Amino acid sequence: MLLFTLQRMLQSIAVLLAVSVAVFLAVYAVGDPVELLVNPEATQLEREAMVSRLGLDQPVWMQYFTFLSNAVQGDMGTSFVHAEPALQLILSRMPATFELVFLAMLVASIIGIPLGLYVGLKEENRIARAIMTGSIFGYSIPSFWKGMVLILFFAVWLQWLPASGRGETVSVFGIPFSFLTVDGLRHLAMPVINLAIPNIALITRLTAAGASEARMQDYVKFARAKGVREKRIVRRHILRNILIPIITVLGVEFGSLIAFSTITETVFAWPGMGKLLITSIYQLDRPVVVAYVMLVTFIFVVVNLLVDFTYALLDPRVSLSERMS
Structure with missing residues (x-):
């Protein structure tokens, strides 16, 4: 365990260094921020x-090297535009992004796993085939187009939901949350749906493939022969054995949504890290762009490490040494 952790930490540091060099040079090569400021x-x-x-x-x-030496001390530079620490500026937007991404993944899991189980266990059913066909469209349609359609339908035509902003928030330990208020939930609804749709499709297809394969395994047939109830077979034997790939995808997608929720946040004017990144790119605010990419890379590294440990917890047959190799 200790050796695995140390090796993963060294790998993580190497990844962060490589990303810092690539991003810093790429950002440096684009434009002149002085012309805008x-x-x-x-x-x-x-x-x-x-x-x-x-x-x-x-x-x-x-x-x-000035940036690197300051970054080791927790200083990612000062925003050219806002004249405040870049990391502090990003962290102030982080709760909004995390709230949006967490709720989107929660909705995707609550809907996608049951749909996938239904499709995998009843794959010859017409409804199951319709769900699989719909999942293709859900995963393929661009996020910006879905967002505009949602705004047109729910905000313009029906006028049920607000088109932009975060709405009313409630502070918990100094952190603002929108889901604790009715107005905040109304503002959350469309961006959460927009982020959740492709992940519902992905989780549905992944769960369906796993359930379809698991139901043909000998241990499931043996459980049925013993007279075990179908619900217990699904819960204890099928779902439990297909959770590992599902958790892996959920972990990777969680990190991806944090990094790439920029389109949804821009379409719905959601005041998160993604919208800040887009604005900073337009304004050539180099410290904010570099700090954002470094922070997102760090989040990816931490999420992948947690997924590796979750593997071992869910399935004792999977050792950390095997995952490491």
Whole structure:
């Protein structure tokens, strides 16, 4: 266990370093933030003063090592636009993104797993075939198009739900949450649905494939021959044995949604990290972009590590050494 943890930590540090180099160089190569920040009527001296203040007069390698040495101390730089620490700015938007992603994955799991079990156990049924066909569309339709259709239908035509914003929030330990208020839930409904639809389709298909294979296994046939009730067979023998790939997908998708919820947050003007990233890219706010990518990479690493440990907890036959190899 200790050896596995140490090796994964070293791998994680190597991944973070590689990502930091790639992202820093890519962001450095795009545009000149001074052109967006400085007044068009500013003098050359004022421009040079701003370049010096932002540290852009140094060679790129020196800028990177300055960033790296500060990052080790928890300082990811200061936003060019907002004039506040980039990491603090991102963390202030994190609760909104986590709330959106967590609820989307919860909805996807609650709907996708039962649908997948139904399809896998009754795959010749017409309804099951219709569900599988619908899952193809659910996974294939672009998020921005789904978002605009949801806004058109629920916000414009029916006028049931608000089209943008986060709505009323309630603070718990200083962290604002929208799902604790009726107005907040109304604002959450469409972006959660928009994020959940492709994951419902993915989980449905994954669960259906696992259930279809598991129901033909000898241990399921033996349980039926013993007269075990069908509900118990599904719950104890089929579902429990297909949870490992489902949990893996849920973990990976959770990290993916945190990183790539930018489209949904932009369409619905949801004040999360994704919307901040898009705005920062437009404004060439380099510290915020680099800090965002580094934070998201760190979240991916932590989620994958937790998935590995969950493997061993769910199935004792799967050892950490096997997962490591």
